[in-house]
Amino acid sequence: MSKHYPLLQSFGALLVLDAESRRIQATSANLATLAGLGASSPPITLEQLLGRRLTQQVRCELQGQPRLAAPLVFSRGANRSLHFQLRAYRSGEHVLMELEPFRMDGQHRLLGALHEHLSRLAETTHQEELLAYLVTTVRTLTGFTRVAVCQFDPDWHGHIVAEAKADDECSIAGQRLAARDFPVALRRAYVRHPVRYIQDAQAPVGPLTPGDLSVDLSASVLRAPTFERQRYLERLGVRGMLNVSMICETGLWGVLFCHATAAHEVTAAVRDAVHILVQAATERLSLLRARHEARYLKRVQDSLASSMNTQQSPRGPEQLLLDQAATWMTLFRAQGVALWHAGGVYQAGKTPAPEVISQMVIRLRQAHPHNGPWCTRNTAKHSLTSSLAMPEQAGVMAIPLSMGHAQRAWLFFFRLTPCPVLHWSVRPVSAVALPVSGTLPTAWYEEVTGCSEAWQRVERLAAMSLGRDLTLAISSYEISMLNMHLERERKALASANQRLEQLAHFDPLTQIWNRYRIEQAIDDELVAAKRYGATFALLMFDVDHFKAINDTYGHSLGDEVLVALARRVESSLRGCDYFGRWGGEEFVILATHSDIQAAAGLAERLRELLVTLQLPGLDQPVTVSIGVVAWQPDDSCKTLMARADAAMYLAKRKGRNRVEVAAGEAARVKG
Numbered sequence: 001m002s003k004h005y006p007l008l009q010s011f012g013a014l015l016v017l018d019a020e021s022r023r024i025q026a027t028s029a030n031l032a033t034l035a036g037l038g039a040s041s042p043p044i045t046l047e048q049l050l051g052r053r054l055t056q057q058v059r060c061e062l063q064g065q066p067r068l069a070a071p072l073v074f075s076r077g078a079n080r081s082l083h084f085q086l087r088a089y090r091s092g093e094h095v096l097m098e099l100e101p102f103r104m105d106g107q108h109r110l111l112g113a114l115h116e117h118l119s120r121l122a123e124t125t126h127q128e129e130l131l132a133y134l135v136t137t138v139r140t141l142t143g144f145t146r147v148a149v150c151q152f153d154p155d156w157h158g159h160i161v162a163e164a165k166a167d168d169e170c171s172i173a174g175q176r177l178a179a180r181d182f183p184v185a186l187r188r189a190y191v192r193h194p195v196r197y198i199q200d201a202q203a204p205v206g207p208l209t210p211g212d213l214s215v216d217l218s219a220s221v222l223r224a225p226t227f228e229r230q231r232y233l234e235r236l237g238v239r240g241m242l243n244v245s246m247i248c249e250t251g252l253w254g255v256l257f258c259h260a261t262a263a264h265e266v267t268a269a270v271r272d273a274v275h276i277l278v279q280a281a282t283e284r285l286s287l288l289r290a291r292h293e294a295r296y297l298k299r300v301q302d303s304l305a306s307s308m309n310t311q312q313s314p315r316g317p318e319q320l321l322l323d324q325a326a327t328w329m330t331l332f333r334a335q336g337v338a339l340w341h342a343g344g345v346y347q348a349g350k351t352p353a354p355e356v357i358s359q360m361v362i363r364l365r366q367a368h369p370h371n372g373p374w375c376t377r378n379t380a381k382h383s384l385t386s387s388l389a390m391p392e393q394a395g396v397m398a399i400p401l402s403m404g405h406a407q408r409a410w411l412f413f414f415r416l417t418p419c420p421v422l423h424w425s426v427r428p429v430s431a432v433a434l435p436v437s438g439t440l441p442t443a444w445y446e447e448v449t450g451c452s453e454a455w456q457r458v459e460r461l462a463a464m465s466l467g468r469d470l471t472l473a474i475s476s477y478e479i480s481m482l483n484m485h486l487e488r489e490r491k492a493l494a495s496a497n498q499r500l501e502q503l504a505h506f507d508p509l510t511q512i513w514n515r516y517r518i519e520q521a522i523d524d525e526l527v528a529a530k531r532y533g534a535t536f537a538l539l540m541f542d543v544d545h546f547k548a549i550n551d552t553y554g555h556s557l558g559d560e561v562l563v564a565l566a567r568r569v570e571s572s573l574r575g576c577d578y579f580g581r582w583g584g585e586e587f588v589i590l591a592t593h594s595d596i597q598a599a600a601g602l603a604e605r606l607r608e609l610l611v612t613l614q615l616p617g618l619d620q621p622v623t624v625s626i627g628v629v630a631w632q633p634d635d636s637c638k639t640l641m642a643r644a645d646a647a648m649y650l651a652k653r654k655g656r657n658r659v660e661v662a663a664g665e666a667a668r669v670k671g
């Protein structure tokens with residue numbers, strides 16, 4: 001086992017005991033002096049140092065436990081005037097005990113003040129307000145020259161986000177601390193041991209006695225700073241230091257550090273109070289951030305909802321993008337936004353060319369099959385984008401939209417290289433030796449190019465949520481388009497059916513029923529007559545000498561005669577009568593609820609009416625021969641029509657332009 005931190009600071013004393021806390025194996029050299037034992041009489045046993053009762057208590061509390069639940073306070077010396085705080089914990093095969101002088105006075109005040117500060121912290125509503133209160137309070141409690149909060153960015157650069165300092169100190173607020181100052185090992189140490197106190201970085205440090213014992217002292221408050229740490233503090237001009245890590249649920253958020261240009265004493269009680277304050281502040285910070293993020297997520301959700309609610313008809317992908325581009329760019333701190341959908345690219349702001357976006361989609365399909373967003377802040381360096389022409393856009397976030405089929409749509413946000421000027425507290429690239437003075441070194445300035453601002457976790461979450469909403473919006477648009485298309489198809493089909501029906505049932509020349517339809521009507525009437533005994537009659541008529549009309553005036557005038565005749569007959573019939581063209585110049589009238597008497601009367605009226613028909617270019621009257629027949633119980637359509645036809649030909653034979661009732665029915669016609 002290698003030796004760890006073999007040197008100790010001297011503001012407290014350390015004892016190394018065996019695992020049962022029975023035998024003292026080593027102590028810091030200052031134990032005798034600090035505990036008032038006198039240099040000549042070092043303690044032989046723990047009982048001699050702590051007394052029997054306390055020793056028993058410590059052993060008992062440590063049994064099976066990694067550390068004492070809380071520090072113990074005890075007194076020693078004449079009149080028990082020396083007070084100590086005792087911390088004990090296990091380290092490997094050893095139990096380590098730390099003794100630190102403890103002041104009884106001011107304890108109540110400290111507790112009262114702590115209570116007050118915690119209440120005030122809990123009332124803060126903004127991060128800036130919270131951190132400003134924290135640094136000011138910690139500075140008041142500890143008396144350090146400077147108290148600051150350093151927040152880590154995704155690259156582990158530190159950013160000074162709050163500061164309280166003595167008036168004559170230069171400010172480092174807003175400056176950055178290079179990531180190289182926070183290597184992984186240091187960050188792990190920040191998490192494992194959240195409180196680090198160095199009373200005087202330049203004070204002599206003492207070894208354990210005997211010095212050959214190998215003990216892991218990394219958890220010890222008293223461990224001396226490493227040589228590198230000393231150098232670093234020296235560079236900053238710092239001698240006294242207290243660091244408290246700010247650890248939230250996602251890990252190391254930042255560090256509160258307190259610096260003094262001279263050695264600076266902070267009692268264990270005050271260090272504990274600062275630790276409690278920092279923990280409370282970090283929790284409050286998480287809460288405020290959660291609230292802030294919830295509000296942000298709501299704004300992102302509302303952005304699309306407003307576009308969908310206010311519009312009556314669903315918006316297409318292009319319209320959605322144009323509606324929301326400005327809002328989304330603000331919300332996602334982007335300078336360009338694009339939507340790739342079904343091979344089309346819709347874009348707003350500063351985006352790469354459409355073909356570059358399409359190319360990116362092809363690559364993303366292979367490289368990123370998951371549902372979450374894909375992002376980079378350095379397109380020039382990322383393998384997926386480095387060969388694509390996007391000189392301006394350093395940051396890309398691509399959100400896949402699962403449209404329910406193999407082809408996914410993609411929403412893109414683009415960030416330009418902001419080219420910010422970063423103020424470095426200590427130059428990040430070189431660890432040059434710096435002049436040690438009472439003040440902090442002058443800041444370096446650096447223009448940062450090539451990288452966009454990082455895509456925050458909450459932005460990626462919001463992007464996922466936006467992606468889901470956008471998928472819904474586009475799907476609902478597609479469905480409505482499909483429905484519209486179907487509706488158009490349905491209407492086209494209905495009109496085609498209507499045309500078909502027209503063709504099937506109507507005579508194209510006269511627009512009255514054709515033979516097929518009038519036969520149907522006769523069949524229906526026959527059924528009704530059989531079932532209910534509803535009598536009906538048929539009139540069949542034929543234009544006289546129509547061939548001669550055709551021959552004399554032309555076929556087209558002949559057509560006009562047929563049309564005019566049909567109109568006239570049609571307009572003089574009752575609503576319950578049916579009229580159809582039987583073929584050529586032959587027509588049939590189905591007169592419902594009519595007996596032979598009524599039908600013969602109708603036929604005569606029609607004959608007289610048609611004689612008066614006049615058409616331009618026609619110099620002769622139009623006459624018709626009409627056969628009339630009434631339904632008889634045994635009739636079929638065929639027998640009925642045959643009798644009507646016979647009656648009509650009888651009329652022809654008898655000289656035309658007359659009405660003939662079917663044989664055997666004439667007797668029923670009076671007058």
Ligand SMILES: Nc1nc2c(ncn2[C@@H]2O[C@H](COP(=O)(O)OP(=O)(O)OP(=O)(O)O)[C@@H](O)[C@H]2O)c(=O)[nH]1
Binds near residue numbers: 509585
């Ligand atoms: N213009 C025109 N003529 C038609 C149409 N359908 C049939 N015809 C003609 O009507 C004429 C019927 O002639 P015929 O059957 O000899 O009878 P008709 O000349 O009317 O003599 P009768 O019926 O005996 O009085 C034929 O010349 C057909 O070509 C049509 O839709 N339009």
